Amino acid sequence: MLCGASANQMPRLVFLDIDTQIDFMLPSGKLYLEESRHIFGNLHRLLEYALLNQILILQTADTHTEDDPEFAAYGFPAHCVAGTEGWRRVPETYLIPDLILSSGGEWVQPSGRERVILIEKPSFSITSNPNALRLVEALRPCHFVAFGVATEGCVRRSILSLRSLNFEVSVVIDAVAPGRIKRGEQTLEEFASLGVRPLLTEDIDSGKLLAEDHLNRISFR
Numbered sequence: 496m497l498c499g500a501s502a503n504q505m506p507r508l509v510f511l512d513i514d515t516q517i518d519f520m521l522p523s524g525k526l527y528l529e530e531s532r533h534i535f536g537n538l539h540r541l542l543e544y545a546l547l548n549q550i551l552i553l554q555t556a557d558t559h560t561e562d563d564p565e566f567a568a569y570g571f572p573a574h575c576v577a578g579t580e581g582w583r584r585v586p587e588t589y590l591i592p593d594l595i596l597s598s599g600g601e602w603v604q605p606s607g608r609e610r611v612i613l614i615e616k617p618s619f620s621i622t623s624n625p626n627a628l629r630l631v632e633a634l635r636p637c638h639f640v641a642f643g644v645a646t647e648g649c650v651r652r653s654i655l656s657l658r659s660l661n662f663e664v665s666v667v668i669d670a671v672a673p674g675r676i677k678r679g680e681q682t683l684e685e686f687a688s689l690g691v692r693p694l695l696t697e698d699i700d701s702g703k704l705l706a707e708d709h710l711n712r713i714s715f716r
């Protein structure tokens with residue numbers, strides 16, 4: 496039994512695709528992560544699997560203003576500025592969202608029929624968007640299967656936030672990419688120490704995950 500679940504309320508699976516945007520993943524991007532070149536195929540396989548199996552997909556998008564103070568604060572070049580080409584997702588992960596939760600916008604109650612929800616986030620963690628925090632609370636109990644970029648950046652901060660909220664989380668280790676390989680490896684060790692389960696894309700493709708954790712119900716309390 497996964498923690499937080501009662502006998503008749505097993506957690507539903509939710510796939511969490513973190514920041515797989517052009518500015519991070521293509522050589523033309525403003526903050527290109529070279530290691531991301533290895534994960535395109537697996538990202539596509541994971542999303543295809545989720546769509547075929549009616550698993551809810553949350554996609555986060557790093558979303559900045561033109562002169563966002565984060566750029567100077569962390570020494571980043573301007574990246575993922577809302578509405579620019581670099582803000583968009585790469586073709587392998589581009590899906591038309593059923594619902595968009597913007598950071599400064601009003602809360603929109605999900606209908607429960609959504610397959611893909613896009614979450615704009617102003618900073619590293621998914622929960623830096625207050626509407627996203629409200630969404631994940633509404634999804635309880637659920638088990639997040641996380642992947643995307645960068646391992647030691649937004650993937651790490653989002654997973655840490657979800658674990659601190661007591662959510663079950665798995666990470667697909669061959670569908671995440673670091674900025675720096677060593678830091679990425681350290682982050683995967685940190686995840687293991689936090690009870691985040693490592694998975695391979697193959698585990699999911701083969702149906703192992705659904706067999707173990709099953710539910711993919713999409714309903715909101």
Ligand SMILES: [Zn+2]
Nearest residue numbers: 557559574575
């Ligand atoms: Zn950013």
